[in-house]
Amino acid sequence: MVIETTPTGVLGLIALMAVVTLVTRFGGVFLMSFVPISPRIESFINTMASSVLIAIIVPMAVAGDLGALAALLATGITMLVLRKPLPAISAGLVAAAGVRYLI
Amino acid sequence: MPLANYPYQFQSRKVRSEFFRLLPISFFVVAFGAAFGLAAVQVGLSPFESLIMSSVVFAGASQFAALDMWAGEVSVLPLMAVVFAINSRHLLMGASLYPMLRDVSPGKRYALLLLLTDANWAVAAQEYQSGRRNLEVIVGGGLVLWLAWIAGTTLGVFFGGLLQNPKALGLDMVLGCFLLAMALGGKKSPRVLVAWLVAGSASLAAWKWLPPNSHVVAGALAGGVVGFFWLDKPARKQANGEGEAHHGD
Numbered sequence: 120m121v122i123e124t125t126p127t128g129v130l131g132l133i134a135l136m137a138v139v140t141l142v143t144r145f146g147g148v149f150l151m152s153f154v155p156i157s158p159r160i161e162s163f164i165n166t167m168a169s170s171v172l173i174a175i176i177v178p179m180a181v182a183g184d185l186g187a188l189a190a191l192l193a194t195g196i197t198m199l200v201l202r203k204p205l206p207a208i209s210a211g212l213v214a215a216a217g218v219r220y221l222i
Numbered sequence: 223m224p225l226a227n228y229p230y231q232f233q234s235r236k237v238r239s240e241f242f243r244l245l246p247i248s249f250f251v252v253a254f255g256a257a258f259g260l261a262a263v264q265v266g267l268s269p270f271e272s273l274i275m276s277s278v279v280f281a282g283a284s285q286f287a288a289l290d291m292w293a294g295e296v297s298v299l300p301l302m303a304v305v306f307a308i309n310s311r312h313l314l315m316g317a318s319l320y321p322m323l324r325d326v327s328p329g330k331r332y333a334l335l336l337l338l339t340d341a342n343w344a345v346a347a348q349e350y351q352s353g354r355r356n357l358e359v360i361v362g363g364g365l366v367l368w369l370a371w372i373a374g375t376t377l378g379v380f381f382g383g384l385l386q387n388p389k390a391l392g393l394d395m396v397l398g399c400f401l402l403a404m405a406l407g408g409k410k411s412p413r414v415l416v417a418w419l420v421a422g423s424a425s426l427a428a429w430k431w432l433p434p435n436s437h438v439v440a441g442a443l444a445g446g447v448v449g450f451f452w453l454d455k456p457a458r459k460q461a462n463g464e465g466e467a468h469h470g471d
Contacts, residue, residue, distance in 0.1 A: 166445050
């Protein structure tokens with residue numbers, strides 16, 4: 120099925136995207152309401168939660184350019200030393216911008 | 223079902239303070255939104271259509287991917303599949319908040335999920351790991367991120383030329399750095415580190431060999447399996463009635 124990008128068509132496509140995204144925002148919580156929360160399930164979702172972050176970041180580091188790698192390294196080190204997110208993120212951005220400027 | 227009981231108390235002051243707490247990161251979201259707005263008008267969306275998309279979809283990566291598929295005609299199923307795949311991480315993010323969300327009435331629960339996105343979720347999830355329940359950040363933080371995304375899109379569609387190359391400033395790395403900071407700021411135990419190792423390897427393998435955009439879900443589920451078989455001790459402590467009080471700050 121194909122939708123032409125006429126003004127109405129575009130609004131239709133945007134509506135479809137919104138619905139699909141809404142399903143992802145609601146779906147996990149909706150399904151969980153049928154699952155009894157045992158300590159084991161709770162441990163699963165807690166570990167899964169922090170794994171989401173790692174699963175996003177690792178391919179970003181591997182696929183990214185040297186700037187991306189420098190950004191993640193700088194953020195990681197700053198965060199481990201200072202334990203404050205804002206300086207860590209700033210260090211990451213400065214590192215990315217710096218590396219990309221030099222290369 | 224017995225009388226429904228939803229003990230979670232929302233503090234409006236905390237919602238406001240979480241709004242301001244995520245304000246700094248929102249400035250970066252504005253820059254990203256501007257990049258999206260510029261890209262959107264370049265593929266032929268009108269400013270109005272771009273703004274509608276940012277307002278109702280509110281999921282940057284999937285919006286950029288949709289622009290890649292934009293032409294005179296758009297195939298519906300591939301578009302929906304890509305949007306679903308990229309945003310499927312929301313399924314897991316929402317599920318991970320369920321132990322808190324079940325204490326909120328269904329109406330409020332789904333209303334606040336409208337504002338669920340990576341940054342505010344990462345804060346809520348990290349604090350939950352340290353024993354603090356913070357759904358206010360989903361509301362307050364989500365609101366400021368949503369407004370920033372719309373403001374950025376507005377800037378991009380009207381003054382796109384101002385920010386031709388956000389990559390040169392490192393702006394494409396904001397979210398990655400933010401998420402990494404959240405991960406490292408959370409609880410680190412041998413169990414978590416093993417889960418990260420498994421999650422990272424699974425994500426990388428899925429990214430290499432499975433269909434595009436499946437790596438986040440694959441990695442996260444693999445990490446979750448570690449937690450399923452390796453339980454943390456505090457769960458047992460709580461069962462003995464010695465749950466630690468974490469409400470200090």
